[in-house]
Amino acid sequence: MDREIVVALDAMGGDYAPVETVKGAVDAVSEQEHMRVILVGKEEAIRDELKKYTYDEKRIDVVNATQVIDMGDVPTKAVREKKDSSLVVAMRLVREKKADAVVSAGSTGAILVGGQLIVGRIKGIKRPALAPFIPSKKGFSLLIDCGANVDARPEHLVQFAQMGTVYFENVMKKKSPTVGIVNIGTEEEKGNQLVKDTYPLLKACKDINFIGSVEAREIPSGGADILVCEAFVGNVILKFFEGVAKTFLSCIKEGLLSSLRTKIGAVMVKPALKGLVKTFDVSSQGGAPLLGLKGLVVKAHGNSKSNEIKIAIGQCIAFQENSINDKLIEMIQDVDE
C-alpha cells in the first residue's frame, strides 16, 4: 500500500477562498485514497464551510492561522511579517515535515518568496522555477520558468532544463523528453543575449535531450516537451495563452448564438467543440509546481474554483509517488560531482 500523502492547503488563498478551497479539499479526499488534507486558515470560517459536506473526518484537519496575505501585499514583507498567515503556516508544516506538500491559490509573489525562505531550496539548486504544463495539440508541454525568477542567468536556465527533464520524465512517463529554448528564430545565432549565452550551455548539457530553439509559433502544436525560457517570457506566454483561449471561446460562443440557424447548428457541433474547450483551458491543468525546493509547493491559479483546487491537490500524489524531489536531489548531486 502506498504511504499516505499529506497536503497543507492554504484555505484562504485565491479569489474564491475559503468557499472553493474547502470544497476542493473535500472533493480531493473523496476521490483519492491515501491522502490527507490540512486546511490552514481562519478556523471558524473553514469549519463553517466544512459543515456543508459529509466527508471522512480523519482525512481533513484544520490548523488555525489568523492572518491572510493579500494580493496587494509586498511579498517579501508579507512573508516576513505575517507569521501567522495561512500561507506561512502551511509552508511551515512542510518544513517541519508535518505535510508533504503545500497548495495555494494565493499571491504568486508570496508563494515564491515563502517557498524559498520557509520550505528552502534543495542544496545545489540556484533558483527554483515555476513549471506549469500547458496544453498543445500533442498533449502537454512543460513551460519552465513561468514567473519565479525574472532576469535569470544562463546557468539558471540550464538547471531549469535539467529539473524540467526529471519532472517530465517521471510525471509524463516519457523517456528523454525533448528540451527546446523559446526563441525568436530557429538558427543558432538568433535571440537576445540571454538566449545566445544559454544555447551553447544547453547544447553541451548531457542529461537533457536538447533540440535547439523553438519559435513561439510552434508551441501550440507541441514544439518541445520542455520549453525553457526566462520567467518574464514564460509568464507572458502562459497568460497570453489564457487570454487568447478565453477570447476565442467567447467569440465562438457569440458566433454560435448569433442566429437561429447557428443556434441549431451549435447543438449539433457542441460535443465536438466541448473537447476543444477542455483541451485548451489552461487554468484547468491544475497548479504549477515550484521545482527545486525541499518540499513540494504548488501554485494554483488565483481564480481557481473547487475543481482546480482538487486537481492541484491530486497532482501532489504523482509528485510524491514518483519521488520527484529525491530524483532532483540525485540529479543535482550527479551534476556537482
Add this chain to the structure above:
Amino acid sequence: MDREIVVALDAMGGDYAPVETVKGAVDAVSEQEHMRVILVGKEEAIRDELKKYTYDEKRIDVVNATQVIDMGDVPTKAVREKKDSSLVVAMRLVREKKADAVVSAGSTGAILVGGQLIVGRIKGIKRPALAPFIPSKKGFSLLIDCGANVDARPEHLVQFAQMGTVYFENVMKKKSPTVGIVNIGTEEEKGNQLVKDTYPLLKACKDINFIGSVEAREIPSGGADILVCEAFVGNVILKFFEGVAKTFLSCIKEGLLSSLRTKIGAVMVKPALKGLVKTFDVSSQGGAPLLGLKGLVVKAHGNSKSNEIKIAIGQCIAFQENSINDKLIEMIQDVDE
C-alpha cells in the same frame, strides 16, 4: 487628386516569390488608383509571371536585380555583399526617392539591417521599431517592438511608445490612443529590470496616453491600443498568437468534421465561425511597418500569398496619405527641443 504613390516590391522575397508577389502587385494596382508598383528582382522570372495577367502597364515597372537574399544568409553580411539583390535594390529606390515605400516578405533580419543602412533612420530616432497590428476583440492593437531590437534600453521603449502613438492616431483615426507596457503584473513595482526602469519614463512622457502595465492575459481582449514591449517579448507574442490561432482553428475543423452530425451542424455554423477565423488570422493583417526610417519599409509575412502582398502594398497608401513620416519627424523635433 492625390499624388501617385510608388511602391518598390521585393519580388523575390518570401516563400512563394515570385509567383505570389507578382500576382499581389497586379491585384494591388487593379484595386487601387494613384499607385504604381516597381517589381524588383530577376527580370525574366518576373516578366514570365506578368505575362499571365492583364493590367495597366503604365502602373507596373520591372527593375532587374540579379541576386536574392536567402533566409539562411547572415543579414548584415547579405545586405553589405549582395548589392544587386532584390531587397537592396528596392531599398535603394526608396533612398533615391524613386519610390515612396518598399514592401518585402523576405528575411526579417535583412529588412531590418537594410532599412537602417540603406533607407536610414530619421534624425533623433534611436532605434526603428517593427510595429504590426494584432487583432483583439475590440479591433486592433499595435505591438511595438516586434523584433527589430532585442535587448533594447528604456529610452528606446519610450520612443516606441511615441512613434506608436503617432502611427496609431493617424492610421486608426483615434485621438490619444492608450499606451500600455506589457508586464507580468499590473502593480507598478512588478516586472523585470527593463520594465521597472521604463515604467516611470513612460509615466512622465507627456505626448502619450500611458495607462500602465498590461498583462498578456488582457491583450486579446484589447488591453491597450499600443502595447509597448521589448523585441524578444513582442516577437514571442506575435508568433505565439499565430500558432495558437492556427492550432485552434485546425482543432475546430477536426471537431466539426468528426461525425455526420457535426458535419451537418458545421454547415449551419460556418458563416459565424468564418468571421472569427478572419478576425484572428494574424497573418492577414498586412505587413508591419518599420517605424522611424526616412522612407516606409513594410515587412510582410514570409508565407504571404498574393492577398497578403496586396494588403501590404495597400497599407502604404494610408501611411503616405497621412504623412506619417513627416509627423514622426515633427514629433522627434518637439521632443528634442
